[in-house]
Amino acid sequence: MTDNHRPDDPEHTPAASSVEEVYSVEKQIDLSQKSYSQGQLVRRRFFRHRGAMVSLFVLVFITVMAFTSIGYGLIPSWWDKTFYDAGAAVDGGRPTMQLWPFQIGEHPFGQDTIGKDYFALTMRGTQRSLIVAFTVGLLSTVIGTLIGAIAGFFRGWVEAILMRVTDLFIIIPLLVLAAVVGKMASGIWWLALMLSLLTWTGLARLVRGEVLSLREREFVTAAEAIGTGPWRIIFKHILPNTIGTIIVSATLAIAATILLESALSFLGYGVRAPDTSLGLLISTYQNAFLTRPWLFWWPGLMILGIALSVNFLGDGLRDAFDPRQNRTAD
Amino acid sequence: MTTTTQSGSGQPVYTGSGTPTGDEEVVLAFTEVDVRFKTEFGSVHAVKGVDLRVRPGEVVALVGESGSGKSVTSMTAMRLLPRNATIGGQVDVAGREVGRLSESNMRRLRGNDVAMVFQEPMTALNPVLTIGTQMVESMELHGVSRGAAAWKRAIELLGMVGIPEPERQMRKYPHELSGGQRQRVVIAIAISCDPKVIIADEPTTALDVTVQADILDLLRSLKDKLNTGILLITHNMGVVADMADRVAVMFKGEIVERGTVEEVLLHPNHEYTKMLLGSVPRMGHGRGQMDIRVKEEIDADAPLAIELKNLVIEYQRLGKAPFRAVDDVSFDVHQGEIVGLVGESGSGKSTIGRCALGLIPAAAGEFRLLGENITGMKRGDLKPLRKRIGVIFQDPAASLNPRLPIGECIAEPLVVHQVGDRKSREKRVYDLLDAVHLPREVYNRYPHEVSGGQRQRISVARALTLDPELLVADEPTSALDVSVQARVLKIFAELQEQFGFACLFISHDLAVIDLLAHKVVVLQNGKVVEAGPREQIMENPTQEYTQRLIAAAPVPDPLEQGRRRRDRHELLREQGEEVVELNVDADQFHQASREAEVVEVDGTDDQPRR
Known part of the structure; x- marks a missing residue:
């Protein structure tokens, strides 16, 4: 090792002159390099997650198909049949779709017992399920985050009251309560609202836990010492740091809601005829399982597809937000 | 050897x-x-x-x-x-x-x-x-x-x-x-x-x-x-x-x-x-090391920035008597003066710092901050006072919000206290970045993109945003590497001279205190052991605890350190304390371990690793 040894490091700019700069342990701030915000880093990691990308594709595909095929509101339809008109049975109502040689045929998903086009029905059901799931995902996340953050930050009696209310919601069996509420509520938006009011509890507890640990961090103390008010601290300093937990929990809530809605509709408390949903389709045709199995399989596959892809998306997001769960290079 | x-x-x-x-x-x-x-x-x-x-x-x-x-x-x-x-x-x-x-x-x-x-x-x-x-x-x-x-x-x-x-x-x-x-x-x-x-x-x-x-x-x-x-x-x-x-x-x-x-x-x-x-500040060398200079003359008649009278701070404990972290502490800090608060862990030094920031209330006594008594003050009344106080914490990684760009971080006090508009705030941030020798381009970057010392300089900049009259620095360089610490201390001394703020400098590192402070307060278990001008405390400590503290700080010179070590052992014996050593007879120890060894460890085997 020679005395005038200089580290031949690529990090060193040849311009560095003084001893302090050459042998600084601090990285030189490379101004030519692009600056990544944490959000950008997360996005980068997310888009490299293969499972999440496939799931995103599947979910987008299902959503686009469900909303364009039979139309929704102003969105025009490209499928020529509706979910309420019955037609003549073709080939005993069996699905006409074939993979090899590929053909779609008259009724790709088959027909139900009275000759309604089952593709249109499934698409209608998927629409309903997606609407309920995403509305609930959004609303319950907002409610849960707010309640959790307020309880965690203010502590004291505010926390005591809010958390006891949360406990109250948790101890009531969700299915029973949802069933009662579902009976009273009519219409899909009501259903979504009611379900949101029941499913925020898990997130509220999660966020409260996060906030409890974040509020002891020094940057919060620093903000407080500067004179920052409580609401600004919550929204500007604490919540942005819990965004990972919140987003991940929201995706998982969406998956859970799809299943909950299906379960409710299956029991007859959710969406009711003449409207339809995936759960209702399964329940209506459960007796036909042996004779016309496709009536069970198509909505079942849709539920599976949506729930799985949303779950995988949540996994991908969690990995992206938490770089400490190191994935070794493949 | x-x-x-x-x-x-x-x-x-x-x-x-x-x-x-x-x-x-x-x-x-x-x-x-x-x-x-x-x-x-x-x-x-x-x-x-x-x-x-x-x-x-x-x-x-x-x-x-x-x-x-x-x-x-x-x-x-x-x-x-x-x-x-x-x-x-x-x-x-x-x-x-x-x-x-x-x-x-x-x-x-x-x-x-x-x-x-x-x-x-x-x-x-x-x-x-x-x-x-x-x-x-x-x-x-x-x-x-x-x-x-x-x-x-x-x-x-x-x-x-x-x-x-x-x-x-x-x-x-x-x-x-x-x-x-x-x-x-x-x-x-x-x-x-x-x-x-x-x-x-x-x-x-x-x-x-x-x-x-x-x-x-x-x-x-x-x-x-x-x-x-x-x-x-x-x-x-x-x-x-x-x-x-x-x-x-x-x-x-x-x-x-x-x-x-x-x-x-x-x-x-x-x-x-x-x-x-x-870049290592040395004990007993006092001022002027590493080109760090502090303005020595302090106006003795300057108004008091901090005045503590018999301050008591207690932490409430569930089902037990409250824990007294600070017990009957009195000292004061003049405008433009740096006071070093020294002590080991549990001495209550950080607690006093937090009280000065209004983060924890005092249980008894009087805490006058910039002329106003803050004991029992309401949160709302505290806000205008906070505008006049800056703060630097120990860990720069924890004290900056990871989700906030550096520029916004430094501007945060201006936003909170509604000072100026977007334009003037931006200008202030650029001026401060210049003052702490950071490139203006870091404005839109995030804390994780710069290293520890640079982050601590950002903390310093943020503390000075509102031109405070008092700065509370809680172990500001303890988490930094020595070469980085030297740089931060130098910038700190420069800024103190330029802005002339009073400073409560909390640290366990006596050499750093020796370098910067005008006055030193030594704390132990929440009580003041000794307080006075720097020269007096550092060179002629009268209390046993202070003597032990100063004797224990090592210096980066093997000969001098050897001398200091012997002096310290001497001091410990004088004070009736024991010098630590391993109480064992070597032969017996090895013998006992050998006899006990039941498992024969075989030699190298040729299995390749993983």
Whole structure:
């Protein structure tokens, strides 16, 4: 090792002159390099997650198909049949779709017992399920985050009251309560609202836990010492740091809601005829399982597809937000 | 043990620790060790071909700042690196090549031949198991001793490292012991299997300075009596001067200089070593080191920024009497004056700082801040006062919001107090970035993109945003590397001269206080031990505690440190305290360990690694 040894490091700019700069342990701030915000880093990691990308594709595909095929509101339809008109049975109502040689045929998903086009029905059901799931995902996340953050930050009696209310919601069996509420509520938006009011509890507890640990961090103390008010601290300093937990929990809530809605509709408390949903389709045709199995399989596959892809998306997001769960290079 | 030999030309060649001369016994040998980590952003070359030898009974210090690869190098000897590491070169422990051992032989090697002492004894010990269980476990796993015999041996070991009433301590949990006692337990576990070499990774960094001196005394007597080799990893030049026989200085994965401790610390050759030594503030050298200047003349009639009268601060505890963290403390800080608040952990120094920021209320007494009594003040009334106070915390990584760009972070006080508009705020931020010598381009970057010292400069800038009259700095440089600390301290002194704010400078580092403060307040267990002008406290301390505190701070000069150590031992004896050493007879110790060794460790096997 020679005395005038200089580290031949690529990090060193040849311009560095003084001893302090050459042998600084601090990285030189490379101004030519692009600056990544944490959000950008997360996005980068997310888009490299293969499972999440496939799931995103599947979910987008299902959503686009469900909303364009039979139309929704102003969105025009490209499928020529509706979910309420019955037609003549073709080939005993069996699905006409074939993979090899590929053909779609008259009724790709088959027909139900009275000759309604089952593709249109499934698409209608998927629409309903997606609407309920995403509305609930959004609303319950907002409610849960707010309640959790307020309880965690203010502590004291505010926390005591809010958390006891949360406990109250948790101890009531969700299915029973949802069933009662579902009976009273009519219409899909009501259903979504009611379900949101029941499913925020898990997130509220999660966020409260996060906030409890974040509020002891020094940057919060620093903000407080500067004179920052409580609401600004919550929204500007604490919540942005819990965004990972919140987003991940929201995706998982969406998956859970799809299943909950299906379960409710299956029991007859959710969406009711003449409207339809995936759960209702399964329940209506459960007796036909042996004779016309496709009536069970198509909505079942849709539920599976949506729930799985949303779950995988949540996994991908969690990995992206938490770089400490190191994935070794493949 | 000198390592300087004469080469043909008559020039001294520092062969140093890299080249063992002749057939000397070597207990730990690194040969061309090279470590790379695979990460998401490509490969990181952490260690670039390191050669190092440790002989029995000597302490080799591996010195470097963060990121130099010193800990990674030592981990290769234990084979404890994460899976994404690729290791090249050869590591031999007690004559066996670590890379070729099977997993089970490796497990036997750890503990039996090489043991480790970690930085943080609280995390190195399992919090849910008693001290006794953990000590016995390590001996049983290595077949040194079993059952009742192991329990007895553990008690002996605890006695050796100087833990009082070892039988009682055996049934305690780690949290029931003090930091220094915990580190002693870790050392007792390390020597329980009579290893040939101990790797001590920053063994005293988490400890108070008086405890640090005790632990260093213990380690020194350990290697003298048991003839154990010690690889000491540290960033603290004072610890090196106190402990090491030989030194290797690491920078960015390479050893840039090596030699005996006198060679390296007194006559450094390499520029990096010179710079490193030049950035360590030295005890007893007072002002003017490292070109740091402080305005000396303070207007004695200047208004008071802080005035404490019999201040008491208590922490409420559930179901118990409140804990009195600060007890009857009185002192004051004039405008434009830097007051150093010194003490060990638990002395209440940070608590006073937090009270000054209005974060915790005072239980009794009077806390006058900029002329207003803040005891019992309401949150809303506090806000205008907060505008006039700046704050710097210890850990720059924790005190900046990771989700806020640096520019917004510095501008935050302006936004909170609704000062100026967007334009003027931006200008203020740019001015402050200039003042702390950071490029203006960092405005839109995030804290994680810059390193520790740069982050701390951002904290300094944020503290000065509103041009405060008082700055509370809570251990502002404790988390920084020495060269970085020097830079931050210099900027701090410059700014203090420029802005003329009063400052409550909280620190455990007496050398830093000596460098900056006008007045020093020494705290112990929430009470003021001694207070007065810097010269008086630093040069002629009257209280025993202050004397012990000053004597325990190590200086990066082996000769002076040796003198200081003897003086300290003298002082301890005078004050009726004990000098720590390992209470053991070496022959008996080795004999006991040998007899107990039931499992025969076979030699190297040829199974390739993983």
